[in-house]
Amino acid sequence: MAGQFLLNLFISFFWMVVTDELSFSSFMSGYLVGIVVVFILHRFFGRQFYLRRFYSILRLTLIFITELLSSSFYVIKHTLKPKITLKPGIFYYETELEGDWEVPALALLLTLTPGSCVMEVTPEGNAFYIHAMDIEELREKLIQSLTKFEKAIMEVTR
Known part of the structure; x- marks a missing residue:
């Protein structure tokens, strides 16, 4: 490159x-x-065209910004409600990412989005324990955003 x-x-x-x-x-x-x-x-x-990686980095940044904005609005909406109906919880998520750069990048991107936090990465580095602000409503959205992040990180690093 x-x-x-x-x-x-x-x-x-x-x-x-x-x-x-x-x-x-x-x-x-x-x-x-x-x-x-x-x-x-x-x-x-013997490598891919170098501007393709630049495009992948730009795409990852845009995905992060959209996820950041949508989760911020979700947290603000629930913070301003008069009655709190949240059910926080922890769930387990296995990832396809590997290496010293990919796994921490996914953990940091997820932790930076409001409403969720990576609590622990397994010693093997292939799974996360994630705390969600509202486990019933956010779990599927988090899994969708995690798969988006995973694909974008793989495009950047591989």
Whole structure:
């Protein structure tokens, strides 16, 4: 990935030298030409195209923001109700993620969304104990958001 990016930068600087125009617009046009060249040649690097990973990171960020906003509204709605009808609880969730980066990333993303908290990760690192603010209503929503997070994290790391 770093090699593709460096090649793209080299092409953009080379483009500036060839066109004999040292400006930002010349650099950007060279960078766009470099993107096309690197996309055509990315098979020879043995890795996926480097902008695909950037797109995956952007997608993971947008998924997190939407989950953060929806869970925040849920918590605010239940906080402002005159009568509290919540039934908190803990449930067990197994994950397909592995490694020193993927599992903590999922745990942190889930903990940062209001209404849920990862209490413990199993020693094997393949399951979580999750506390939910309202186990009856939130469990299915949490499982759906966890699967979204898992898929997005796998796209970024693999």
